[in-house]
Amino acid sequence: MQTHFTIDCVIYSFNEGKLQVLLTERNEYPYKDWWALPGFFVEKGEEMEDAVKRILYEHTGLKDIFMEQLGAFAGVKRHPQGRILTVAFSTIVKYEDVKFKIKPITSYMRQAKWFAIDELPELAFDHHQIIQQSLRKLKDSINYSTAVYELLPEKFTLTQLQQAYEAILGKTLDKRNFRKKISNSGFLKELQEVQKGVSYRAARLYKFDKRKFQKQLGIE
Amino acid sequence: MQTHFTIDCVIYSFNEGKLQVLLTERNEYPYKDWWALPGFFVEKGEEMEDAVKRILYEHTGLKDIFMEQLGAFAGVKRHPQGRILTVAFSTIVKYEDVKFKIKPITSYMRQAKWFAIDELPELAFDHHQIIQQSLRKLKDSINYSTAVYELLPEKFTLTQLQQAYEAILGKTLDKRNFRKKISNSGFLKELQEVQKGVSYRAARLYKFDKRKFQKQLGIE
DNA sequence: ACAAAAGTGTTGCCAATACACCCATGA
DNA sequence: TCATGGGTGTATTGGCAACACTTTTGT
Structure with a gap:
């Protein structure tokens, strides 16, 4: 059995005293005009880690940032067009470093924007769930990570x-x-x-x- | 882009004072005659969690066991026939409960057998890596889990x-x-x-x- | 002189560690 | 009576939580 395969990125930053998450506004169906995590399809023959780097770069202009795997989300109903398995990754960037680099390169999203973690809009797919899971992990590991x-x-x-x-x-x-x-x-x-x-x-x-x-x- | 999609299970037990892992001997190519983690393809329209239950059942006869997700392994070269994305799960079973239930149902594997964690044979695919990652997680969470x-x-x-x-x-x-x-x-x-x-x-x-x-x- | 944030110590409690001997039982 | 594992206490240490005032600097 085969499935489509995407990567979604939970990108954290810190500004105005608040933990922020980078979201993109979708310009394509499904969920056109909704906010969602930055994410793309992995290409044929492309290593997952390379896809992650590529997507991070396309959304933030950042390179050489390590992203940690959160896990796979594969619900049959998470995408209206049938199963699309996504592997979520997360990372943290310095707000100053990316302030002027946030630029959507692809046309399927309209803009990218930071949202405070406690002021998230409604999100496409199961992205809210992905963020919550990521946040719990971040809290749990705060003393053992950088x-x-x-x-x-x-x-x-x-x-x-x-x-x-x-x-x-x-x-x-x-x-x-x-x-x-x-x-x-x-x-x-x-x-x-x-x-x-x-x-x-x-x-x-x-x-x-x-x-x-x-x-x-x-x-x- | 699409990928094949499998589940692999790291099933722990405890016998003779040692932590044991359940492995199966493959009866099909690739890696015929090698030992590997119990794993199957996920079926079309089948929820990942259901696939996990099914596979656990087919290999151990156990039901209603919660398996925890370890993560996705998606290396392009992890399978000789091109990318096969696998999501690894792990669980722990009581040795007494499964002693007489270990029975390979499918024909693609010849037998299932427990191996002490420090006496593993060489393993198919990237399964050794999967086990090591799982074991680290198990150690780290020993005080916060059952x-x-x-x-x-x-x-x-x-x-x-x-x-x-x-x-x-x-x-x-x-x-x-x-x-x-x-x-x-x-x-x-x-x-x-x-x-x-x-x-x-x-x-x-x-x-x-x-x-x-x-x-x-x-x-x- | 005032506003704003920087900087600083003590105490009590609890949890984790190190360590050695006697007890109960069945063979 | 002996071999085997069962079961128990104390002293020390280090980390964590609670708690309030003085100092520095720029305006």
Whole structure:
């Protein structure tokens, strides 16, 4: 038995203190004019991982971003024209990096736009379900992955980091406990730099030290 | 673009103190005479979850077992005849329940057999990779899932439970700490029964209280 | 001087670890 | 009586949660 085969992408970012998801407005049936996850058909002979890269590139202009597989969604009724199996992937991009790069290249979608995770429109197909599943996984893995750091610019303040945690978890955290936990973890590099252009006390800037993080994971 | 679509099952069990995986010996090309995960094509119009149940049934005689999705494997070269996308699922069955039910129904495989996880033969396709990925997930989730209890008979001793943990994790655990942890968790029901037929002090039997377990998870 | 956010310590509790001996039973 | 696994307690440690005030800076 054969099935059509697509990829759908859950692309997260962080802006205005909120976790955002990139959606596209469809310009073709079915679900014309609906918002949906960026997604395409995989081409014949194309490796799934290559298809993922291609689609990510076509929607964001980004390259060399690792996307993690969420799983397959294969409901017979998820597409009105019969089964179309989709494998969902997710990733996180820095908002600054993609701000001016979001450009729909294909004609089947009209525009791409960021939506706050708690203000999603109604979505085509089973894409709402895909997002919810992805979000749960993101929350569950927040302490074992580099996800939060992908949300932030290279140099960031501790308050920004805390806001990113809070955006993912959907709840507020205690400032002192958060800072203790982070500084104990030992994979932030403290810079000799502070914020600029703020009208209050400037905060110290930090960098994520991926090396040390990887090492700590290696202990098992 | 279309692709063939199969399901592969990683079925775990526990016997002779070891974690076991059920494999089938193929009787058709490609990979004739090789060992492989039990797997079939999904039928047209068949829901993926139904296909999973069907395949599990055909190989083990078991019904109403929940299988968890591991993910999609879609390498263009994973099958010599071109891309065959497979979605891998995994589950755990009680060895006693299936001991006499393992019966290949289809003719494309010659026999089904349990293999200890650390004594696997060479496997067809990318099945070794699928198993390794599944095993990592099993280890990671051992404390948040009912997996270990699926390995054991309904009534079991604490030592048996500890052995199941050790089989999954691949390492030994401290007896007292293990018992403390388990009895603190509060989802074991102590029975007024002990082991029979052993030539040493008979151990108390316990049951897993799924209700309480679910409740504890609900706290988040 | 004021507004706004940065930054900082202590305490109590709980969970996880390390570790060694006596007990009950059947052969 | 012996072999075998069953069963038990304590002390230490490290991480997590609760909680409020002072400092710095720009306007």
